[in-house]
Amino acid sequence: PDMFCNRLIKFGEFYDKIDASFEKVASGHYANISYENEKYYLKRSPDPIKDQTYFLAYLTQQQITRAIFPIGKYEKKEIRKIAADYNLANQTRKDSQGICFLGQIKFSDFIKHHLGELPGDIIEMETGKILGKHPGYYYFTIGQRSGIGLSGGPWFVVEKNIAENKILISKNVELIEKEKNHFTVTNFNWITEPPTKKNLRVKIRHGEHFFDCSLKFQNDNLAEVLIDRPDRGIAAGQFAVFYDGDYCLGGGVIC
Structure with missing residues (x-):
């Protein structure tokens, strides 16, 4: 749900509701944006565990053009220290989990x-x-x-x-734990343009772990992915997010 919450609500409906005079919208995501060759790129945070580019991979070029991530250049422990230095009320608050807007609702x-x-x-x-x-x-x-x-x-x-x-x-x-080293992906979203490189890195779940992978397109919306080592629990409906170094290129849905 985080993928679509970001695309449709946080950077979708919210953008539509606020005054157009607000040129940028800041959020607390651990990610970075760079402007290169007249395009905006989504890049990883230096904190490999808290990095949230996986959940932002379905944003569009237009959406990241307007976004800024002020804490994206920091690690989580640095943010905790800054909060403590300023004696902020949330300095020891636990990290949010799951769907943040549900609150106490099951x-x-x-x-x-x-x-x-x-x-x-x-x-x-x-x-x-x-x-x-x-x-x-x-x-x-x-x-x-x-x-x-x-x-x-x-x-x-x-x-x-x-x-x-x-x-x-x-x-x-x-x-459900059968190891696989290949899967098919569809319903792509590329933040800038589809990759031209065949050898990339991929995440199939949030976290610090990547797989080296090769991407072979069958057509514009279907590709075979071969990862460098088998993994358990690859299932239809999961998101595969692709990276070129620190650049988050976008992703698709495992089918």
């Missing part, structure tokens, strides 16, 4: 309020047997263990059939 309650329920079957992967009912495929993620509501587990969500609104589960965790 994610499931938020989904139910906005999307309602769409009952469907919970099916055992190996046998095809219907084991129960679920309130809607959009309540579940691949690898999820809690909240399935069945005895005799532990059960894991291993696949979602969105077209038929079915959740497939298994006790065999290896079905």
